[in-house]
Structure formats: structure tokens, C-alpha cells
Amino acid sequence: MSFNVLNAVQRKARINLLNERKRLYNKALQQGLLTDEQAKVLKETLLELVKLNRIDRSDEDVLYFMYEYFSDNKNPENEQNLIPAGVDLDDAPKFHRELCDILNVVSNEEINKRIAWAAPRGHAKSAYLSNCFPLHQIVFGKRKYILVISETDGSAKKFIEWIALQLKFNKKLREDFGELLNPRKAMNDNQIYVFGKQHHRVFRLAGKVDVVITDSPLILSAIYKPDSLSDSFTKVVLEQHNALPSLNFFIERINPYNPKGRCQDEAGAREIDRKVREFLDTHAIPYTAIKGTPSKVDELADIIKSAVKGLE
Secondary structure, rough: OOOOOHHHHHHHHHHHHHHHHHHHHHHHHHOOOOOOOHHHHHHHHHHHHHHHHHHHHHHHHHHHHHHHEEOOOOOOOOOOOOOOOOOOOOHHOOHHHHHHHHHHHHHOOOOOOOOOOOOOOOOOHHHHHHHHHHHHHHHHOOOOOOOOOOHHHHHHHHHHHHHHHHHHHHHHHHHHOOOOOOHHHHHHOHHHHHHHHHHHHHHHHOOOOOOOOOOOOOOHHHHOOOOOOOHHHHHHHHHHHHOOOOOEEEEEEOOOOOOOOOOOOOOHHHHHHHHHHHHHHOOOOEEEEEEHHHHHHHHHHHOOOOOOHHHH
């Protein structure tokens, strides 16, 4: 029987059911009557209970949510944690406990309550108010439209970018709450937008600078093209790519693959490498293959300088 993990009533009912199952199976274990299959179910039950209890407490406790998903101690695999190693929930300062108590009220009781919280720099106000709390409201489906306002546009964007990174790459968060933001879905489904945006970036610089360097050339839009787009899209991409002089470099992987923060495992990344090279060969797009080592930087620079001189 399925249930909605975000529905507090259904979640608590599931927790009660699992606790009763655990009680009965533990009793059978003590009596030596637990079968191998039941032992397997008991293990799965205990794992699910840990997860559901974690989610259930997080729903009503923003401070716990912060430490559980964004601290090095409780979520060491996450690369963008806000709380460093060696700091546990019991170490949380009174300042943060008081702030989160207020946020708990805003989250669960007085959802339209207005609060003003002032403190000197370095007190992690933004970490809770602009990073943690908006993300908490998103994963529990408590608010659909959230506006982050900061001192500057750049600061506000950084908060939003951090939230997006958590939704895309925080493994523990995604395992508990599901896929709220696919790492590549938006790009794959909206290649027309990606192509137009990248084309504009190059177009506005044409004739104004000597060189435009990018790791996201126009032709990638044709390679990432979803099946919903016809071959006419590929034709447009190639026409625009060929409209400007270009140098294309295919950087061959040398170093061990690091999957952290990536959208694919090594096999998936190498499959994309294959598709890129196949596309270049199929459409007779000239490119230079160079091994991805620091020693090749000067060689790349010399090739670019030579090409620029040839255009003068």
C-alpha cells in the first residue's frame, strides 16, 4: 500500500505500523522463531523507520532539518554543506535555536506571520533564512512561490543557486524527498531556450573581441536534442555554428572520473563523449583532440594565437 511521505497523517500512520511490525519481529527474534525472510523484512523495516522518523522530525523542526541534511557530520557526501565537521545539533547556539523556533511557527502554525531578525555579520542569519528555510518549505511542499531578496542581485542569485544545487545533487535529500529538480531535465527539455541563450552570448560579442572561449558551444544543443525536436533544429544549430569561424577542441579524459556534483556516472559521461565525437565526425566539423593535462595548455594557446593571426 502506497502513501504520501509528505502527508503528516499518512506518514505517522506508516511509522506506527512499522513500529508494531518491529515489535512483533523482535519478539519472534528473542524466541528464536524469526525466519530468514522475516529477518530480511525486519532489516528493511528498521531502515525505513530511520528514514521516516528523520523526515517526520524535520517537518516540524527546522534546526534538525539543517543539521541532518546540510552538516558534514550527518551528511558527509554533500559538497555544499553549511555546517562544518565536528559540529552537531547539540552544539547549536541559543541564537539559532531561538530563530528556528520562530521559523517552526511560521512553517506550521502562523504561515503568514512576519518576522524581523537582526544580528551582526557572521551569525549565519542567511544560512537559515535564505538557504535552509526556503529549501525546507520546498521539499515539504508548504509553499509554491518564494521570493529571496538580498542586499544585491548577485547575493540573492547565490542563495537560489545553492538551493538548486541541493535539489539536484544532495543525495540524502533526494533519497528522502524524491526528485524535485532533475539535474538535466530542464536542459534536455528546453534545448531551444539553451541554444538561443548561448547564441545571444556569442552573437553580441562577434566583431568586438578577438576570441570567445566556451565549454558549451552551440553544437551541444544538437547533441542534447530531445526526441521531441525534429532534425530541422539540428539544421539550424549547424547553420549558426558554421556562420562564425570557430576552433573546436575535444579534450580527452585522462584523470580519474569524479562523480561528485555530476549528472552521470563514468559510463554515462563516456557515452556523451562518444556522442560528441560521433556528431563532429558525422557532420565533418573540424576539431583537434587533445589530452586533458595541464601540459597541453600552452599548445592550445599557440593554436588559438595562430588562428587569430590568420584572420587578421
